[in-house]
Amino acid sequence: MKAPIITLTTDFGTRDGFVGQMKGVILSINPYCNIVDITHDITPFAVREAGLVMKGIARYFPHGAIHVTVVDPGVGSERKHIAVKTYAGIFVGPDNGVFSWILSSAASWEAREIKDETLFMPNPHPTFHGRDVFAPAAAYISAGRNFESIGPVVEDPVVLHCPAPQETSNGILGEVIYIDRFGNCAANIESPMLTHSIREIQVGQSLISGLTRCFSDAPLGTPLALINSFDLLEIGINGSRASEELSVEVGDYVIVRWE
Amino acid sequence: MKAPIITLTTDFGTRDGFVGQMKGVILSINPYCNIVDITHDITPFAVREAGLVMKGIARYFPHGAIHVTVVDPGVGSERKHIAVKTYAGIFVGPDNGVFSWILSSAASWEAREIKDETLFMPNPHPTFHGRDVFAPAAAYISAGRNFESIGPVVEDPVVLHCPAPQETSNGILGEVIYIDRFGNCAANIESPMLTHSIREIQVGQSLISGLTRCFSDAPLGTPLALINSFDLLEIGINGSRASEELSVEVGDYVIVRWE
Amino acid sequence: MKAPIITLTTDFGTRDGFVGQMKGVILSINPYCNIVDITHDITPFAVREAGLVMKGIARYFPHGAIHVTVVDPGVGSERKHIAVKTYAGIFVGPDNGVFSWILSSAASWEAREIKDETLFMPNPHPTFHGRDVFAPAAAYISAGRNFESIGPVVEDPVVLHCPAPQETSNGILGEVIYIDRFGNCAANIESPMLTHSIREIQVGQSLISGLTRCFSDAPLGTPLALINSFDLLEIGINGSRASEELSVEVGDYVIVRWE
Numbered sequence: 001m002k003a004p005i006i007t008l009t010t011d012f013g014t015r016d017g018f019v020g021q022m023k024g025v026i027l028s029i030n031p032y033c034n035i036v037d038i039t040h041d042i043t044p045f046a047v048r049e050a051g052l053v054m055k056g057i058a059r060y061f062p063h064g065a066i067h068v069t070v071v072d073p074g075v076g077s078e079r080k081h082i083a084v085k086t087y088a089g090i091f092v093g094p095d096n097g098v099f100s101w102i103l104s105s106a107a108s109w110e111a112r113e114i115k116d117e118t119l120f121m122p123n124p125h126p127t128f129h130g131r132d133v134f135a136p137a138a139a140y141i142s143a144g145r146n147f148e149s150i151g152p153v154v155e156d157p158v159v160l161h162c163p164a165p166q167e168t169s170n171g172i173l174g175e176v177i178y179i180d181r182f183g184n185c186a187a188n189i190e191s192p193m194l195t196h197s198i199r200e201i202q203v204g205q206s207l208i209s210g211l212t213r214c215f216s217d218a219p220l221g222t223p224l225a226l227i228n229s230f231d232l233l234e235i236g237i238n239g240s241r242a243s244e245e246l247s248v249e250v251g252d253y254v255i256v257r258w259e
Numbered sequence: 260m261k262a263p264i265i266t267l268t269t270d271f272g273t274r275d276g277f278v279g280q281m282k283g284v285i286l287s288i289n290p291y292c293n294i295v296d297i298t299h300d301i302t303p304f305a306v307r308e309a310g311l312v313m314k315g316i317a318r319y320f321p322h323g324a325i326h327v328t329v330v331d332p333g334v335g336s337e338r339k340h341i342a343v344k345t346y347a348g349i350f351v352g353p354d355n356g357v358f359s360w361i362l363s364s365a366a367s368w369e370a371r372e373i374k375d376e377t378l379f380m381p382n383p384h385p386t387f388h389g390r391d392v393f394a395p396a397a398a399y400i401s402a403g404r405n406f407e408s409i410g411p412v413v414e415d416p417v418v419l420h421c422p423a424p425q426e427t428s429n430g431i432l433g434e435v436i437y438i439d440r441f442g443n444c445a446a447n448i449e450s451p452m453l454t455h456s457i458r459e460i461q462v463g464q465s466l467i468s469g470l471t472r473c474f475s476d477a478p479l480g481t482p483l484a485l486i487n488s489f490d491l492l493e494i495g496i497n498g499s500r501a502s503e504e505l506s507v508e509v510g511d512y513v514i515v516r517w518e
Numbered sequence: 519m520k521a522p523i524i525t526l527t528t529d530f531g532t533r534d535g536f537v538g539q540m541k542g543v544i545l546s547i548n549p550y551c552n553i554v555d556i557t558h559d560i561t562p563f564a565v566r567e568a569g570l571v572m573k574g575i576a577r578y579f580p581h582g583a584i585h586v587t588v589v590d591p592g593v594g595s596e597r598k599h600i601a602v603k604t605y606a607g608i609f610v611g612p613d614n615g616v617f618s619w620i621l622s623s624a625a626s627w628e629a630r631e632i633k634d635e636t637l638f639m640p641n642p643h644p645t646f647h648g649r650d651v652f653a654p655a656a657a658y659i660s661a662g663r664n665f666e667s668i669g670p671v672v673e674d675p676v677v678l679h680c681p682a683p684q685e686t687s688n689g690i691l692g693e694v695i696y697i698d699r700f701g702n703c704a705a706n707i708e709s710p711m712l713t714h715s716i717r718e719i720q721v722g723q724s725l726i727s728g729l730t731r732c733f734s735d736a737p738l739g740t741p742l743a744l745i746n747s748f749d750l751l752e753i754g755i756n757g758s759r760a761s762e763e764l765s766v767e768v769g770d771y772v773i774v775r776w777e
Contacts, residue, residue, distance in 0.1 A: 002549040007538065013300070013440035017312040020266065020297035021488075024319030027295070031261040031321060036545070037296070037555070038538035041531070044441055045498065053535040060542030060649070062549060073498065076473025126473040128488035131319070181531035182562060214594025214644040229539075229646035239563070239591065272559070272699035276571040279525065279556035280747075283578030286554070290520040290580060296555070303700060304757070332757070335732025385732040387747035390578070 003034035004142040005065040007057070009050055010130060011042040012070070018128070022068075022135040025121065029139035038067075045073040047098050048160060052178050055101035056230050058088045068130075068138045069093040076126035081114040081133050082154055085147055092138045094129065097160035104159065115151030165189050171196075171257040174233070176203070176250050183241025187254040189233040196258040201225045203235050203254050206246050215239075262293035263401040264324040266316070268309060269389060270301040271329070277387070281327075281394040284380065288398035297326075304332040306357050307419060311437050314360035315489050317347045327389075327397045328352040335385035340373040340392050341413055344406055351397045353388065356419035363418065374410030424448050430455075430516040433492070435462070435509050442500025446513040448492040455517040460484045462494050462513050465505050474498075521552035522660040523583040525575070527568055528648060529560040530588070536646070540586075540653040543639065547657035556585075563591040565616050566678060570696050573619035574748050576606045586648075586656045587611040594644035599632040599651050600672055603665055610656045612647070615678035622677065633669030683707050689714075689775040692751070694721070694768050701759025705772040707751040714776040719743045721753050721772050724764050733757075 006026055012018040019040050026035060038057055042050045050071040058067060065088075072094045080095040086106040091099050092114070103109055114137045124132035137150065165174035165188050174189040185203065194211075201208045208225045215238045218224035223246060228234035233254065236242045243249070265285055271277040278299050285294060297316055301309045309330040317326060324347075331353045339354040345365040350358050351373070362368055373396045383391035396409065424433035424447050433448040444462065453470075460467045467484045474497045477483035482505060487493035492513065495501045502508070524544055530536040537558050544553060556575055560568045568589040576585060583606075590612040598613040604624040609617050610632070621627055632655045642650035655668065683692035683706050692707040703721065712729075719726045726743045736742035738757045741764060746752035751772065754760045761767070 005545060005549075009538075014296075014298045015300035015302075016439045017297060017315040018439075018488075020268075020295070020312070020316040021319045023295050023297075024316055024321075024324075027264060027293075027324075028319065028321045031264075034545070035295070036538070036541050036553070037532075038535060038541075039532045041533035043533075053538070056535040057538040057542055060539045060546065062542075062546045065542075065545075074475045077475040125488040127485065131488065180534045180536075216592045216595040226645065229536075229643040229649065273555075273557045274559035274561075275698045276556060276574040277698075277747075279527075279554070279571070279575040280578045282554050282556075283575055283580075283583075286523060286552070286583075287578065287580050290523075294554070333734045336734040384747040386744065390747065 003032055004030070005034050005036055005061060006138050006142055007036045007038050007061065007065060007067045008040070009038040009042065009053060009067065010040045010070045011044045011046065011050070012040050012130070014040050018130065021131045025131055025135040026139040029136055030143040033139065033142045042071050045071065047071050047073070047096055049178065051098050051101045051160065054091065054099065055105060058102060061089060063088065065089040066138045066142050067091045068134050069098050070130035070134055071098055072096065072129060075129050080154065081129065081137070082111050082157055083114055083137065083141070083147070083150060084109055084111045084157065090141060090147070092134050095154065095158050097158040099157065100160040100162065103157060111154040111157045112147065113151040113154050116149065119145070119150060163188055165193065171255065174254045174256070176248055176252045176254060179243045179248070179250060183243040184228065184234050184236040185242055185248045186228055186230065186232040186234045189254065189256065191227045191231050191233070194233070194256070199257045199259040201235070201254065201256050203248055203252060204246055208235070262291055263289070264293050264295055264320060265397050265401055266295045266297050266320065266324060266326045267299070268297040268301065268312060268326065269299045269329045270303045270305065270309065271299050271389070273299050277389065280390045284390055284394040285398040288395055289402040292398065292401045301330050304330065306330050306332070306355055308437065310357050310360045310419065313350065313358065314364060317361060320348060322347065324348040325397045325401050326350045327393050328357050329389035329393055330357055331355065331388060334388050339413065340388065340396070341370050341416055342373055342396065342400070342406070342409055343368055343370045343416065349400060349406070351393050354413065354417050356417040358416065359419045359421065362416060370413040370416045371406065372410040372413050375408060378404070378409060422447055424452065430514060433513045433515070435507055435511045435513060438502045438507070438509060442502040443487065443493050443495040444501055444507045445487055445489065445491040445493045448513065448515065450486045450490050450492070453492070453515070458516045458518040460494070460513065460515050462507055463505055463511060467494065521550055522548070523552050523554055523579060524656050524660055525554045525556050525579065525583060525585045526558070527556040527560065527571060527585065528558045528588045529562045529564065529568070530558050530648070532558050536648065539649045543649055543653040544657040547654055548661040551657065551660045560589050563589065565589050565591070565614055567696065569616050569619045569678065572609065572617065573623060576620060579607060581606065583607040584656045584660050585609045586652050587616050588648035588652055589616055590614065590647060593647050598672065599647065599655070600629055600675055601632055601655065601659070601665070601668055602627055602629045602675065608659060608665070610652050613672065613676050615676040617675065618678040618680065621675060629672040629675045630665065631669040631672050634667065637663070637668060681706055683711065689773060692772045692774070694766055694770045694772060697761045697766070697768060701761040702746065702752050702754040703760055703766045704746055704748065704750040704752045707772065707774065709745045709749050709751070712751070712774070717775045717777040719753070719772065719774050721766055721770060722764055726753065
């Protein structure tokens with residue numbers, strides 16, 4: 001029998017036992033499931049960052065995997081608890097936009113409010129729905145709980161405004177949306193948008209001529225642009241941190257100019 | 260068949276392979292067990308911090324889970340190796356007080372010295388009992404080794420002095436015992452002690468009027484107090500780090516004044 | 519049935535979802551395997567550091583465990599993908615020297631280039647062979663794929679030059695090769711080389727007289743030397759960070775003088 005998969009993505013860090021409590025709750029409800037840590041190092045309260053990570057990982061998991069995502073600055077407020085079912089898997093977390101990129105990229109989806117209190121720990125604590133709502137709900141779903149029974153359909157889950165790249169007369173105007181651990185800076189420009197051959201790419205004061213295929217194709221220390229493994233235009237430097245060397249932050253413009 | 264659970268809590272960090280060696284030892288002895296990382300980011304040598312994390316996580320795990328805790332500044336000295344059996348689970352680690360909060364909160368417990376050398380790796384290294392004593396002992400116990408056979412009863416395991424809050428004429432005088440990743444500051448004041456309605460809570464120069472239910476109930480940037488998910492009085496700030504904004508450290512007084 | 523073990527050692531960090539994608543790929547191919555995180559906090563691009571960690575952990579795992587190691591500054595270049603089979607296990611990663619210490623310490627080994635494209639994800643991305651080559655190859659091997667079928671034998675996998683300690687007229691001249699999370703500094707001097715009784719050990723300006731057995735045998739704050747749990751001569755300080763207190767870096771000389 002294959003163990004059902006529950007992945008965990010949070011901004012809880014790993015030093016405080018918060019994630020440990022969630023794992024305990026899950027294994028107490030369904031001792032047969034396979035808990036997979038994605039990351040607990042999302043920047044605190046960074047809902048967008050978590051949303052991009054979720055989009056990045058979901059399609060690599062077996063269909064039916066359950067993904068728990070808890071980046072939840074509004075915990076305890078009136079925001080809903082939701083579960084979203086797509087072809088790729090089931091996503092469980094706060095209705096604060098963390099699933100924006102899952103919803104916008106899915107061919108179809110069904111969202112439900114997690115409302116049946118038999119899915120919760122008794123007396124859920126108002127500051128820790130990760131442990132008392134999302135972990136147990138995911139565990140019960142992994143143990144066979146019917147998706148339709150968890151609560152009413154949510155027609156309009158929260159979707160964050162994602163900055164869209166603009167086509168200009170001679171190229172594309174986009175912006176940096178994610179900076180990874182290596183200091184590489186991904187823009188909101190997906191590879192299919194690069195329809196012409198590129199004269200140059202500008203970020204801040206730096207000009208980069210064309211795309212390279214991989215980091216090691218560029219000389220050490222020189223800014224480069226490539227299509228990253230999430231299929232986005234990325235600015236990097238072979239062997240160092242582009243975000244620091246080029247002073248790039250999330251939100252900075254990335255300008256592509258055609259030949 | 261449910262896999263037996265072995266959790267790991269250490270101050271080893273994750274970059275050096277120490278934890279990897281412990282996992283290898285465990286899986287070599289009992290390949291069927293489910294290893295669950297709680298944290299490896301306990302502040303180095305911080306026995307109290309690890310003790311509070313253990314108390315925080317243990318009751319959320321299935322009964323019978325085995326919890327290995329290795330924060331062990333005296334490794335190689337004469338301190339005993341112990342295992343403590345409670346209703347919640349079995350705790351394996353150094354006898355240096357790391358199980359103080361498990362012992363003081365358990366209805367009953369049995370502690371034994373891990374003395375039978377068939378439970379150890381051959382020639383245990385004097386600087387790494389995590390790998391050569393605690394990991395294998397936990398693995399053998401998970402594989403069915405009788406608890407009584409591991410070694411003699413320990414009547415008086417080390418229990419650290421925990422600062423107790425004081426009742427004053429018009430409130431409670433406690434202190435900060437734990438600061439979490441978000442900079443929230445937990446005091447040694449459990450919610451049942453809050454028997455009167457609260458006029459104000461003081462930490463350092465900051466005065467907070469009464470309790471809020473959750474972070475998002477307070478305005479952004481304003482100090483707040485709430486009962487945290489460990490059932491302790493906690494000082495925080497919605498959207499920022501109370502420990503830094505209010506210059507709070509472990510050991511600082513927290514004063515509750517009744518109305 | 520025992521779950522086949524796949525360990526993961528990378529410099530990807532844990533915040534970006536890279537490791538999550540690798541886990542998804544592995545579980546999509548072989549949902550029965552047991553994925554074990556060794557570390558994702560190798561210093562970025564530090565092939566030697568990863569190599570030392572691999573040597574450190576491999577012999578503690580059950581025979582047949584599969585170890586995926588991705589520290590890969592040359593990803594996308596012409597460097598080969600390899601798998602190395604030893605008595606201890608199967609090692610999967612880039613042919614950049616990361617398995618130097620596995621190869622040099624194995625009684626015998628067989629290395630093969632991972633060349634059969636049915637082992638890859640479709641269209642492997644040139645910047646992420648961890649996800650598109652090494653993870654799936656390891657998963658297929660864990661699912662029973664014949665080792666001989668993965669590709670041709672590699673006679674001469676890349677082996678890094680490892681600095682060798684020198685015997686001098688009155689001792690040994692070695693150097694620091696690894697500094698751990700606690701600031702302890704391990705030298706390239708293995709315990710069997712310490713054939714005479716030691717008068718003193720010098721690192722930088724510090725002189726240490728002889729070996730102690732463990733940290734707690736030395737007074738707090740005093741430099742000490744001991745044989746560490748990897749069987750190497752190590753410079754440390756009981757209760758603080760030798761690397762910082764003594765200004766020690768990887769490559770610094772460690773001089774042992776006989777009595």
